[in-house]
Amino acid sequence: MPAGKKHRFNQNWMHRHLNDPYVRKAQQKGYRSRAAFKLAEIDDQDKLIKPGMCIVELGAAPGSWTQVVRERLGFASQALRGKLITLDMLAMEPLDGVLSLVGDFREEETLRVLQEVLPDGGCDLVISDMAPNLSGVASADTARMGDLIELALEFSAVHLKPGGCLLVKCFQGSGFSQWVESYKREFRQVFIRKPKASREESAETYLLGKGLLPRA
Numbered sequence: 001m002p003a004g005k006k007h008r009f010n011q012n013w014m015h016r017h018l019n020d021p022y023v024r025k026a027q028q029k030g031y032r033s034r035a036a037f038k039l040a041e042i043d044d045q046d047k048l049i050k051p052g053m054c055i056v057e058l059g060a061a062p063g064s065w066t067q068v069v070r071e072r073l074g075f076a077s078q079a080l081r082g083k084l085i086t087l088d089m090l091a092m093e094p095l096d097g098v099l100s101l102v103g104d105f106r107e108e109e110t111l112r113v114l115q116e117v118l119p120d121g122g123c124d125l126v127i128s129d130m131a132p133n134l135s136g137v138a139s140a141d142t143a144r145m146g147d148l149i150e151l152a153l154e155f156s157a158v159h160l161k162p163g164g165c166l167l168v169k170c171f172q173g174s175g176f177s178q179w180v181e182s183y184k185r186e187f188r189q190v191f192i193r194k195p196k197a198s199r200e201e202s203a204e205t206y207l208l209g210k211g212l213l214p215r216a
């Protein structure tokens with residue numbers, strides 16, 4: 001991008017960021033990012049998080065979804081009521097009661113470590129806000145996003161308890177209908193969620209699978 005254009009882009013981004021009500025609300029409530037409100041809204045509607053659950057969160061840094069999950073799992077006697085395991089390529093500031101792993105979800109070694117810390121019976125809920133670094137080349141970005149979505153689905157099909165749920169970030173556009181179809185093969189019900197905190201002009205949307213079907 002030419003230097004002048006880049007400067008204008010940064011100025012526009014900063015202007016929008018400073019005037020964004022969700023950014024202000026996140027600062028007031030001590031959330032690490034405005035993304036907290038996306039998960040909070042989806043969970044208000046779908047009641048996914050319940051105390052006592054084992055939850056795996058993929059693409060968790062800087063940790064605002066983790067903060068929301070922690071609140072909703074609840075604390076009793078200084079301990080988290082449930083189990084929360086997070087994963088990201090980037091390290092994040094620790095949060096009490098949360099097991100945070102650092103690794104690339106596409107790598108076998110990361111999956112091995114994740115499997116090792118999961119309880120024998122598996123988990124109740126998988127949530128993924130993973131997004132690749134966008135290159136601007138639509139076909140390459142869709143392919144990278146597709147890889148992450150497929151991996152999250154494969155992981156969930158193996159490690160969710162029967163009846164468990166999966167929430168995954170994806171982008172509307174090419175590939176979207178195939179992702180919905182692959183979800184429908186695994187879950188009893190499939191929903192598309194676009195929370196208000198997700199910018200209207202963004203292709204970002206969330207796919208929610210409820211009720212993992214028994215393996216054939």
Ligand SMILES: C[S@@+](CC[C@H](N)C(=O)[O-])C[C@H]1O[C@@H](n2cnc3c(N)ncnc32)[C@H](O)[C@@H]1O
Nearest residue numbers: 035059061062063064065089104105129130131
């Ligand atoms: C939009 S951010 C997540 C924000 C988070 N939900 C929050 O509320 O703070 C996406 C994250 O996905 C992570 N990510 C992308 N690809 C990944 C991969 N292959 N393995 C692990 N993490 C990945 C990035 O490092 C980034 O931190």
